[in-house]
Amino acid sequence: MLLxxxxxxxxxxxxxxxxxxxxxxxxxxxxxxxxxxxxKIVEVRGWDDVPVDMDLHDFGNLVLLPGLVDTHVHINEPxxxxxxxxxxxxxxxxxxxxxxxxxxxxxxxxxxxxxSALEAKRAAARGKVWVDxxxxxxxxxxxxxxxxxxxxxxxxxxxxxxxxxxxxxxxWVDESDxxxxxxxxxxxxLPLLAHAEVSGPMDEATRGLKPSREGWRKYSTYLVSRPQxxxxxxxxxxxxxxxxxxxxxxxxxxSSAGVTLTLLKSARRSGLPITVETCPHYLWxxxxxxxDGATEFKCAPPIRRAENRERLWTALEEGxxxxxxxxxxxxxxxxxxxxxxxxxxxxxxxxxxGLALPVMWTEMRERGLPLERVGEWxxxxxxRLAGLEGQKGSLATGCDADxxxxxPDAEWSVGPDDLHFRHKxxxxxxxxxxxxxxxxxxxxxxxxxxxxFIGEPRGRELVRQ
Numbered sequence: 001m002l003l004x005x006x007x008x009x010x011x012x013x014x015x016x017x018x019x020x021x022x023x024x025x026x027x028x029x030x031x032x033x034x035x036x037x038x039x040k041i042v043e044v045r046g047w048d049d050v051p052v053d054m055d056l057h058d059f060g061n062l063v064l065l066p067g068l069v070d071t072h073v074h075i076n077e078p079x080x081x082x083x084x085x086x087x088x089x090x091x092x093x094x095x096x097x098x099x100x101x102x103x104x105x106x107x108x109x110x111x112x113x114x115x116s117a118l119e120a121k122r123a124a125a126r127g128k129v130w131v132d133x134x135x136x137x138x139x140x141x142x143x144x145x146x147x148x149x150x151x152x153x154x155x156x157x158x159x160x161x162x163x164x165x166x167x168x169x170x171x172w173v174d175e176s177d178x179x180x181x182x183x184x185x186x187x188x189x190l191p192l193l194a195h196a197e198v199s200g201p202m203d204e205a206t207r208g209l210k211p212s213r214e215g216w217r218k219y220s221t222y223l224v225s226r227p228q229x230x231x232x233x234x235x236x237x238x239x240x241x242x243x244x245x246x247x248x249x250x251x252x253x254x255s256s257a258g259v260t261l262t263l264l265k266s267a268r269r270s271g272l273p274i275t276v277e278t279c280p281h282y283l284w285x286x287x288x289x290x291x292d293g294a295t296e297f298k299c300a301p302p303i304r305r306a307e308n309r310e311r312l313w314t315a316l317e318e319g320x321x322x323x324x325x326x327x328x329x330x331x332x333x334x335x336x337x338x339x340x341x342x343x344x345x346x347x348x349x350x351x352x353x354g355l356a357l358p359v360m361w362t363e364m365r366e367r368g369l370p371l372e373r374v375g376e377w378x379x380x381x382x383x384r385l386a387g388l389e390g391q392k393g394s395l396a397t398g399c400d401a402d403x404x405x406x407x408p409d410a411e412w413s414v415g416p417d418d419l420h421f422r423h424k425x426x427x428x429x430x431x432x433x434x435x436x437x438x439x440x441x442x443x444x445x446x447x448x449x450x451x452x453f454i455g456e457p458r459g460r461e462l463v464r465q
Contacts, residue, residue, distance in 0.1 A: 014055055015036065015037045015051070015055070016037075016054060016444060017054045018036065018057045018441075019031075019047055019050065019057070019058055020058075020062055020064045022062070022064070023063075023395060024064065024375045024395060025395055025396070026395070028372050029063070031047030032044055033046065033048075033049055034064070034403070039400055039444050040399070040400060040444075041395060041401050044396065044397060062438065063406040065403060065406050066375055066380070066399075067098065067131075067440070067441075068097050068098040068100075068357060068404065069101075069102075069379050069383045069388065070093065070098045070101045070325050070326055072326060073102065073325075073328045074106075074107045074327075074349070075090075075103045075108070077108060077124045078110075078121065079110065084421060085422065087129075088421050089101070089422075090133065090457070091130050091421075091453055092328075092421040093130065093353055094131050095354045095420045095437065096353065096437055097357050098354070099441075100132045100133065100402070100462070102134045102135065102136055103133060103136065106159070106167045106169075111140070112138050112155070113138040113146060113150075118137070118154075129457050129460070130442075130458075131447070132442065133460075133461055133462070134154075134155075134156045134463065135461070136156060136158060136159045136193065137150040138159055138170060139159065139173060139177070139181045140170055140171040140173065141171040141172070142171075142177075144181050147181060147184045151185075153463075154461075154463025156387055156388075157387075158185065158192050160172075160181065160193070163197045163202070166347070175241075178241055186247050189387070190248070191250045191275075192247060194249060195252055195253075196231050196251050196252070197226070198230055198233050200233065201229035201230040205226075209224060217341045217342060218343075219287060219290045219291070219294070220287075222298065222302060222343035223302050225344075228256040228304070231254070231260050232256070235263045235264065242267065243267075248274075250274070250275045250276070250277070250385055251274065253277060253327045254277065254321060255304055255308075255312075257315065261311065264320055275322045276321050277382075278316065279325060279327045280324060280352060281297075281299060281303060281350045282312055283363060284359055285427065286305055287305050287306075288305060288306060293341025293342075294427070295338055295341060295346035296425055296426065297350070298349070299329070300348040313363075316377065322381045322385075323378065323385065324356065324360060324378055326350075326353055329348070329349025329351070330349060330422060332423060335347040350427060351419070351421055351425060351426045355419075357406070357435065357437060358434065359431070359433060360378065361435035375394075379392075380393040380394055392462075400442075401441060404437055405440075405441075406437055407438050410434065410435055411432070411433070414429055415429070416429065442459070
């Protein structure tokens with residue numbers, strides 16, 4: 001896939017060299033020097049092989065990682081900028097080492113379900129974006145005629161819900177709608193991303209669930225209301241669709257192990273083009289630890305038990321789960337209904353953009369996992385999903401010079417000043433983390449350094465050609 005930018009060229013033309021004793025190259029962590037001309041990495045050399053007369057940035061033994069690629073971000077602009085927006089979301093991304101975000105199509109007004117809505121989003125982004133960005137289009141009931149025009153306009157793929165999305169203007173789809181959409185996408189190479197829950201098991205679970213007002217303050221009540229079978233039934237449907245159409249399908253924010261992983265293993269053995277993501281909150285939190293009424297933890301699908309969390313980690317380590325992205329989905333604090341603490345009344349979504357790397361590394365250290373795996377899970381694999389391979393997600397010749405200066409031994413606790421998204425509300429507040437992003441570079445220019453944002457927004461939209 002050829003991707004181009006809708007904006008102008010960088011002002012930075014000087015040749016530069018970036019070196020460290022720990023650079024995460026495609027071959028692993030090693031002493032290396034990155035040679036950058038303009039916006040691109042033109043060569044990866046040995047640590048002591050620095051071209052003469054070149055501006056050298058020597059980072060000692062700090063780790064240079066490829067810029068993270070987060071393909072699941074709800075920016076919410078235009079239309080719901082009081083929830084989030086391009087300025088705040090992309091600053092939070094930059095502070096966390098994320099150099100590319102792909103925006104979800106449902107929380108903006110209008111929803112990105114046709115070309116005019118995409119153009120409204122582009123207009124809203126102009127001059128506000130600190131990192132590179134792209135858009136997913138939406139698949140909703142009745143818009144299959146808009147999919148080809150959206151693809152031609154440059155979206156990187158499409159997102160659908162198999163259950164009510166929470167947004168009335170973004171209608172969920174059933175099997176007949178899926179068939180219409182997948183027929184339109186057949187042969188394009190564009191992925192269809194699916195929120196994999198269906199209503200049947202949820203309706204059954206809640207039919208006899210009539211808790212009191214106080215009962216809806218219990219996290220256990222909310223957990224029962226969204227059973228794992230809602231995910232496994234949805235993934236079974238997607239399995240049938242990918243088997244028939246052979247169009248790439250991507251399962252977003254997988255929360256449950258068990259039957260769902262068995263289905264995914266079968267799909268992989270059959271060589272079907274299906275990929276899977278999970279999120280840091282499913283790998284960090286456990287339902288047993290969530291206090292009643294703490295609605296900042298609400299998300300859909302829900303955070304499940306510790307045993308389930310361990311099985312997700314195993315699936316990630318074994319390669320059954322392909323990637324880790326945030327599903328950053330913020331809202332105004334009052335929509336979390338912390339005044340009542342009722343899970344049935346609160347908006348679902350975890351605000352975490354900018355925290356994913358240290359959250360993941362903290363858990364990985366505890367599990368004895370090498371830092372190298374971050375490069376695949378949080379950079380290279382999401383870049384492949386979005387068709388950005390060869391441009392984003394790797395410190396390799398020909399790629400954009402996007403990278404993170406990371407101090408893996410830093411120890412710190414998350415406070416409000418560490419949250420650069422719009423509202424300072426997150427279940428990660430107070431978390432004790434290891435590893436800190438010290439600098440973020442986008443296409444050869446530093447955009448963030450130790451809690452300071454540098455220069456003006458220079459992010460570009462990436463579009464499919």
